[in-house]
Amino acid sequence: MGTIRIPQEIWARTYAHLYSTPGEHFAFYLASWTYSCEQPVFLVRDVIVIPDDHVEVSKTDWTLTPDDVIRIINKAVKGNFALIEIHNHGGTTPRFSRTDRQGFNEFVPYVLDSLPNRPYGATVWGKTTVYAEYFLPSAGHGLINSIVVYGSKLDQIVSKDDDGHFLDTRFDRQLPWFTQEGQRKLARLKVGIAGAGGTGSPLIQYLVYLGIRDFIVIDDDASDETSMNRLVTAYATDINTPKTILARRLIKSVAPDARVRIIQDKVQSEEALDALKGVDVLFGCFDNDGARLILNELAVAYHIPYFDISTGIDADDGKIEIAGGRLAVVLPDGPCLNCIGEIDSDEARYYLANDIDREFMQQHGYVSGMDIKAPSVISLNAVIAGSAVNEFAVFVSGLRRPHPFTELDLLGIGRPVKSQWMTPMQVERKQGCPVCANSGLGDQAGIEQRYVIVQRSRIESM
Numbered sequence: 001m002g003t004i005r006i007p008q009e010i011w012a013r014t015y016a017h018l019y020s021t022p023g024e025h026f027a028f029y030l031a032s033w034t035y036s037c038e039q040p041v042f043l044v045r046d047v048i049v050i051p052d053d054h055v056e057v058s059k060t061d062w063t064l065t066p067d068d069v070i071r072i073i074n075k076a077v078k079g080n081f082a083l084i085e086i087h088n089h090g091g092t093t094p095r096f097s098r099t100d101r102q103g104f105n106e107f108v109p110y111v112l113d114s115l116p117n118r119p120y121g122a123t124v125w126g127k128t129t130v131y132a133e134y135f136l137p138s139a140g141h142g143l144i145n146s147i148v149v150y151g152s153k154l155d156q157i158v159s160k161d162d163d164g165h166f167l168d169t170r171f172d173r174q175l176p177w178f179t180q181e182g183q184r185k186l187a188r189l190k191v192g193i194a195g196a197g198g199t200g201s202p203l204i205q206y207l208v209y210l211g212i213r214d215f216i217v218i219d220d221d222a223s224d225e226t227s228m229n230r231l232v233t234a235y236a237t238d239i240n241t242p243k244t245i246l247a248r249r250l251i252k253s254v255a256p257d258a259r260v261r262i263i264q265d266k267v268q269s270e271e272a273l274d275a276l277k278g279v280d281v282l283f284g285c286f287d288n289d290g291a292r293l294i295l296n297e298l299a300v301a302y303h304i305p306y307f308d309i310s311t312g313i314d315a316d317d318g319k320i321e322i323a324g325g326r327l328a329v330v331l332p333d334g335p336c337l338n339c340i341g342e343i344d345s346d347e348a349r350y351y352l353a354n355d356i357d358r359e360f361m362q363q364h365g366y367v368s369g370m371d372i373k374a375p376s377v378i379s380l381n382a383v384i385a386g387s388a389v390n391e392f393a394v395f396v397s398g399l400r401r402p403h404p405f406t407e408l409d410l411l412g413i414g415r416p417v418k419s420q421w422m423t424p425m426q427v428e429r430k431q432g433c434p435v436c437a438n439s440g441l442g443d444q445a446g447i448e449q450r451y452v453i454v455q456r457s458r459i460e461s462m
Contacts, residue, residue, distance in 0.1 A: 008152065029084035196233070279304060
């Protein structure tokens with residue numbers, strides 16, 4: 001099913017127009033677009049409001065002036081945008097009327113013919129939610145399953161047939177924070193988790209208990225003896241089991257109704273990148289900057305809020321010098337990981353190289369120590385994973401904007417009190433950042449062309 005992503009500022013302008021006075025009002029979104037799992041993903045870039053006196057409304061139809069239609073089509077052609085139709089009905093469960101659907105018979109083919117090779121969306125707005133459908137050049141047609149508004153808050157505003165249904169009583173003690181409606185919105189967010197190991201496994205556990213019910217989990221690794229100290233998804237008999245399988249089992253044990261797609265492959269595989277373009281929120285739980293570089297670029301280009309977590313311990317013969325971790329939150333308006341210097345280009349280049357190039361880099365001294373297993377302790381992983389879920393929770397509930405960079409210092413190095421310190425750090429978007437320059441460009445950013453591994457993944461869905 002399809003997705004629409006709307007910047008908060010553009011949503012506010014749209015809502016103000018639709019509900020400026022009683023009655024129906026009209027507008028169009030200009031949007032970049034891509035496809036994820038063969039379903040359209042619209043990235044809204046601007047809104048065109050239609051003055052009320054430019055719309056003729058009757059009992060059986062509504063029409064725009066020819067000049068407005070030509071103006072809208074020309075803007076889409078000039079900017080290489082797809083169009084999304086917008087009008088309001090009010091109420092709590094918006095749906096297209098018979099009049100709306102009669103209008104589709106002529107207007108949708110006209111738009112698809114005028115804007116070839118791009119999808120078209122149509123929405124009807126209620127007071128708090130939006131219902132939407134999409135139409136494809138191939139004559140395909142379907143529901144928009146996710147409509148997210150992002151900015152200081154991440155809001156899922158899609159209307160579905162179970163709007164208003166009462167929730168499972170298991171969430172009763174969360175409702176003072178999220179409310180019934182907020183808890184329902186949590187369940188409708190599609191969450192992508194790249195990395196299901198030391199930090200990813202507790203993150204997955206926390207998210208499913210929080211109420212997330214739609215997961216994509218990506219990891220190409222399996223459990224081994226050395227990972228059994230930190231995989232909360234694993235039992236003693238699970239050695240050599242893919243971490244994605246373990247993640248799905250945990251999710252299903254807590255929430256049998258959850259949707260879980262697992263991709264047992266690298267994040268730069270064709271299937272993984274295609275799937276991640278369609279998520280509403282992305283969590284990165286890898287321990288190398290190759291995967292981190294790709295996830296950062298993907299999040300910025302496709303306007304996906306991205307939570308990147310990392311832990312580290314520097315120790316020599318049992319003496320710990322540094323221990324802690326950090327959480328970085330990349331929102332569509334930045335700063336990104338590249339802005340704040342959290343990507344080592346040499347490390348990224350090594351992890352994204354093929355085996356022959358890796359061996360060359362090591363033999364000629366371009367990199368060192370890349371294949372040494374880093375220390376990892378479950379309690380550190382859990383603290384950082386919990387911090388990520390807390391920042392995500394305040395984001396979706398609107399308590400505050402998530403902070404872009406937070407450090408955990410277990411030892412309190414250089415601090416007046418030797419204790420655990422969780423410290424928010426001041427970071428800013430970097431002028432001229434090449435990653436941020438691709439913000440919202442979607443496929444035009446060329447991520448798949450640069451990084452994809454063209455090989456068939458082992459994909460399991462349930």
